[in-house]
Amino acid sequence: MEKVCVFGFKCKIFFQCADDDAILKMRKDVIQKTSRFSQDLTGTSLLRRKNFDKGRIVLNAKDSDTQSTFRKYYQRKVKSSHTAVVTLQDIKDVAIFTTKINRLFPEFITYFHTISMDRFLRSMIVYFQYYLLVWNKMQLRRKEAARKLRQPIVTQLENEVRDNLADLRSMIARNYVAILMGIGDVKKLHHMNNNVSLSDRDRRIFETLIFMSTKVVWIALFRKSYSLIDKEINRLMRTIKYSPVEHAGKCPLEVTLEEERILLGTAFRTKKKNPLRSPAIQEIIFDDHDYRFLSIGIDNVPAADERIRYLELALAAPEEILEDSRIAIGVLGMRRKYLDAMLNPKEIFKTEERTNLKKVGDFRIPPNPPLRDMLLCDTLSRQPCQFQETEDTKKARITQCKMWRTYLEMEGMTLNTELSEIEFIRTSVYLTSVP
Numbered sequence: 001m002e003k004v005c006v007f008g009f010k011c012k013i014f015f016q017c018a019d020d021d022a023i024l025k026m027r028k029d030v031i032q033k034t035s036r037f038s039q040d041l042t043g044t045s046l047l048r049r050k051n052f053d054k055g056r057i058v059l060n061a062k063d064s065d066t067q068s069t070f071r072k073y074y075q076r077k078v079k080s081s082h083t084a085v086v087t088l089q090d091i092k093d094v095a096i097f098t099t100k101i102n103r104l105f106p107e108f109i110t111y112f113h114t115i116s117m118d119r120f121l122r123s124m125i126v127y128f129q130y131y132l133l134v135w136n137k138m139q140l141r142r143k144e145a146a147r148k149l150r151q152p153i154v155t156q157l158e159n160e161v162r163d164n165l166a167d168l169r170s171m172i173a174r175n176y177v178a179i180l181m182g183i184g185d186v187k188k189l190h191h192m193n194n195n196v197s198l199s200d201r202d203r204r205i206f207e208t209l210i211f212m213s214t215k216v217v218w219i220a221l222f223r224k225s226y227s228l229i230d231k232e233i234n235r236l237m238r239t240i241k242y243s244p245v246e247h248a249g250k251c252p253l254e255v256t257l258e259e260e261r262i263l264l265g266t267a268f269r270t271k272k273k274n275p276l277r278s279p280a281i282q283e284i285i286f287d288d289h290d291y292r293f294l295s296i297g298i299d300n301v302p303a304a305d306e307r308i309r310y311l312e313l314a315l316a317a318p319e320e321i322l323e324d325s326r327i328a329i330g331v332l333g334m335r336r337k338y339l340d341a342m343l344n345p346k347e348i349f350k351t352e353e354r355t356n357l358k359k360v361g362d363f364r365i366p367p368n369p370p371l372r373d374m375l376l377c378d379t380l381s382r383q384p385c386q387f388q389e390t391e392d393t394k395k396a397r398i399t400q401c402k403m404w405r406t407y408l409e410m411e412g413m414t415l416n417t418e419l420s421e422i423e424f425i426r427t428s429v430y431l432t433s434v435p
Contacts, residue, residue: 065316066181068343074403075341077397084336086343087319088118088125088216089396091331094343095215096404101412106405107189108200113401114185115389118295120175124213124233125220126314127168129231129329129363133224134161138259155301158262162304164263164365166283167293171315172236174283174294210237220330229254240270300383307366315362316387328363377392 037124074097078084091110096104109118182190190203214233218226231253234243255263267287268279277285284294292301292308297316313325322333331343338346 004132070094071341071370074407076400082392083320085319085323085330086334086336086339087393087396088122088332089393089400090336091216091220091343092121093400093404094219094341095212096407098342099212099215101185101408103208104212104408105204106408108205108212109401109404109408111186111189111205111209112212113397113404114189115397116175116178116184116186118397120172120179121213121216121317123168123175124217125173125332126311126363127165127172128217128221128229128232130164130168130365132163132221132228133363134262135225135228138255138262142256142259158258160367162262162265163368165263166267166287167289168291168310169236169265169280169283170287170294171296173280176237176280177284192432206237210234220332222330222345237278239278295381299381300386302381303347305366305369307368311367312385312387316385318387318390318393320390407425 037221070093074093076087076089076093078141097113178184179186210233214226214230217229217233232244234245238244240246251276264279265283265287267283267285269277269282269286290308292304293311295301296308296312301312304312310327313322314327314329317325317327319333322329323335327333333340337415340346
């Protein structure tokens with residue numbers, strides 16, 4: 001069926017068509033054809049107005065209209081019979097929605113919705129959960145340490161914290177190496193796919209990945225310490241020499257030699273003028289990590305102690321069981337009813353709900369047991385990890401990936417809005433049928 005608008009141009013409307021591509025193409029054609037008439041009537045380009053609206057969404061994500069739009073069209077849907085908890089996919093959805101469209105591209109959306117990328121982002125969140133705890137404690141004890149004599153036991157405690165940070169960095173390194181080498185579901189997106197170098201595309205993906213990783217971690221940790229997170233991620237992925245945060249002089253942080261020893265670890269190297277390995281890669285090459293720890297999330301860990309089991313829950317367990325396991329990892333595993341659409345905490349007035357939140361506790365890594373108490377195995381396990389992602393998680397990744405690719409192709413236009421509503425909002429032109 002064809003309809004013609006009052007200005008005299010035709011547009012095909014497929015009322016009975018179920019093909020999404022055809023509907024998207026039709027909507028794009030309508031916007032392009034009606035934009036010049038809208039510009040004549042209002043003096044402002046249709047597409048320009050839409051870009052301005054998206055800028056408003058980025059800057060004012062707490063606006064009630066913005067949140068209702070996100071909740072209605074873009075938020076991950078949960079069955080009524082299931083408890084709605086915050087997952088990594090929810091955090092990625094908020095990060096994409098609050099990012100300007102011109103900073104993203106469909107190929108990165110596919111890259112962003114892979115199993116390997118989810119492991120990488122989850123390890124990032126866990127690392128910075130502990131990193132910020134350590135940083136805050138160091139700031140509190142700095143004045144106290146300046147006026148007291150240093151005791152030998154302090155060095156031992158600092159070494160324990162340093163090793164914990166190094167172990168969590170090794171998980172980031174393991175997952176980052178898998179992405180760089182194209183292992184698993186990121187193989188088809190590797191920069192040497194089909195023996196043709198795609199370095200320009202790879203560089204663009206890398207820059208977007210650093211930006212989006214910073215944003216995901218920041219949102220997951222209640223939007224605190226963005227400058228510190230940005231600085232550390234750039235150090236891990238680029239090295240200090242090539243970090244734009246360091247060159248721009250942003251977030252100058254003063255740390256003592258002892259604090260630097262704790263935060264950087266023993267694997268960090270700064271001898272070369274032009275470093276070829278980032279600190280994340282140095283961590284897995286130059287440091288000696290427990291092989292059981294490096295197999296978390298991939299293989300079942302035999303004879304695991306309390307420390308391994310705790311970190312296995314934090315790094316690999318589905319978000320639905322984190323609350324019952326009493327493990328706090330930012331907003332992961334929290335019930336959605338305690339947060340708004342943009343994952344900001346709501347004000348809780350009921351005593352019962354406050355009590356439920358306090359039950360989770362802080363993120364505390366159990367101490368490493370002495371080597372003599374460890375039960376080590378001579379061979380690696382052939383069994384998969386006991387924690388596997390649920391079918392709902394797999395379906396949500398596929399569904400949200402397709403939806404966000406369409407979102408970029410439509411330049412941020414609401415996907416489920418009827419064509420008549422789009423026409424009314426954008427041009428105030430009614431379509432009338434003709435024989």
